[in-house]
Amino acid sequence: MKKSAMLLTLILLAFSGAARAAGDVGDVASYSDAKAEAAKLGKPLLLDFYATW
Amino acid sequence: MESVYLYQVDAEKGEGLDLAKEFKVKAYPSFVMLNGNGETVDRWVGYSKEMHLETLSSALSDLATIKQKIERYNSKPSAKDAAILGRYNSALGEYKDAVGFYTAAQSLNDNPDTDYSYEIFNNTSYGVKGKHFTFDEVTAAADNVLKSKAANPKIKVIAAMRMTRMAKQQDRLDIVEPYIEAGLKLVAGSDDAESKEAFNDLMVDKSLYMTHDNDAAVKYKKANMAEGWTEDPGQLNEFAWWCFENRVNLEEAERLARKGIELAEPGKSKAMILDTLAEICSVLDNCSESVELTKMAIKEDPANEFYKEQLKRFEEILASSE
Numbered sequence: 024m025k026k027s028a029m030l031l032t033l034i035l036l037a038f039s040g041a042a043r044a045a046g047d048v049g050d051v052a053s054y055s056d057a058k059a060e061a062a063k064l065g066k067p068l069l070l071d072f073y074a075t076w
Numbered sequence: 077m078e079s080v081y082l083y084q085v086d087a088e089k090g091e092g093l094d095l096a097k098e099f100k101v102k103a104y105p106s107f108v109m110l111n112g113n114g115e116t117v118d119r120w121v122g123y124s125k126e127m128h129l130e131t132l133s134s135a136l137s138d139l140a141t142i143k144q145k146i147e148r149y150n151s152k153p154s155a156k157d158a159a160i161l162g163r164y165n166s167a168l169g170e171y172k173d174a175v176g177f178y179t180a181a182q183s184l185n186d187n188p189d190t191d192y193s194y195e196i197f198n199n200t201s202y203g204v205k206g207k208h209f210t211f212d213e214v215t216a217a218a219d220n221v222l223k224s225k226a227a228n229p230k231i232k233v234i235a236a237m238r239m240t241r242m243a244k245q246q247d248r249l250d251i252v253e254p255y256i257e258a259g260l261k262l263v264a265g266s267d268d269a270e271s272k273e274a275f276n277d278l279m280v281d282k283s284l285y286m287t288h289d290n291d292a293a294v295k296y297k298k299a300n301m302a303e304g305w306t307e308d309p310g311q312l313n314e315f316a317w318w319c320f321e322n323r324v325n326l327e328e329a330e331r332l333a334r335k336g337i338e339l340a341e342p343g344k345s346k347a348m349i350l351d352t353l354a355e356i357c358s359v360l361d362n363c364s365e366s367v368e369l370t371k372m373a374i375k376e377d378p379a380n381e382f383y384k385e386q387l388k389r390f391e392e393i394l395a396s397s398e
Contacts, residue, residue: 057083
């Protein structure tokens with residue numbers, strides 16, 4: 024069986040690293056906390072949707 | 077550059093499941109930028125560091141909402157807004173609209189260094205699955221990338237390689253030659269690692285589909301394997317599976333898959349290689365072993381329904397050969 028899912032995860036991890044390099048990473052527990060934190064900092068909120076298999 | 081507050085969402089777990097539904101996430105990784113009112117400012121899907129930083133910088137330079145951007149574009153069309161709306165629709169999986177906006181961006185664009193032919197090709201190719209575009213339309217879009225004076229050579233190589241892959245999937249190998257040759261011409265003589273990798277990949281395709289030289293295909297495939305691959309079960313599986321898919325070098329593939337099984341940790345990874353070996357054995361007319369190997373794969377990964385279907389298939393092949 025081809026291991027495509029794992030390759031995708033590796034790409035994803037590399038990409039998330041790039042995302043981290045471009046902004047403050049939210050150390051919060053939920054989306055509503057993230058919205059509040061972004062508003063407090065006066066910054067746009069960037070949602071990074073990923074998946075792990 | 078202004079920065080963002082980044083919130084990472086595992087779209088397959090917890091609150092991520094609902095958030096992914098709410099934001100209509102179609103692919104990973106997907107990025108959605110929101111303003112302080114929770115309105116979408118931009119969104120994109122992507123995978124390379126260079127592209128991400130460029131897109132992020134573009135998104136941060138214009139914090140108007142998507143709704144405002146659409147209104148702005150409708151009252152005064154510009155290449156910049158058309159490209160943003162193309163990107164937005166592409167991330168939503170609306171490939172037909174994405175192609176429409178990128179095509180508009182291409183015709184409105186007056187910067188000779190900017191080019192949207194790859195974005196048009198990309199979205200046209202994604203749109204084939206939903207039958208929004210035909211394979212011939214994808215071919216025409218790929219030709220425009222290769223003809224473009226402004227398109228980056230690396231992008232042209234990617235388009236050439238993707239066309240070869242797509243042609244294989246669509247059973248249209250009759251059209252691959254110009255793409256393989258164009259890709260090879262672009263990377264020939266380059267010393268950087270990326271170009272060398274692309275050269276080897278294209279030579280694999282040339283050997284398989286043009287010169288029909290299987291030994292050469294195997295040689296170039298091996299040249300692109302990571303260092304130490306013969307001791308890594310995942311890499312051994314990848315190589316063995318490639319041999320199986322292309323029906324080349326099956327004796328060595330069988331030996332290497334067996335080695336991969338010995339080296340693999342118990343569980344899903346071992347099950348995958350057992351399945352690869354089962355397929356190879358089936359092609360080598362040893363379906364009785366395929367049945368046994370698949371039973372072992374089920375033991376390693378009992379929740380995976382695919383292996384149960386595989387077992388049924390191999391048992392049927394075995395029964396019909398007896």
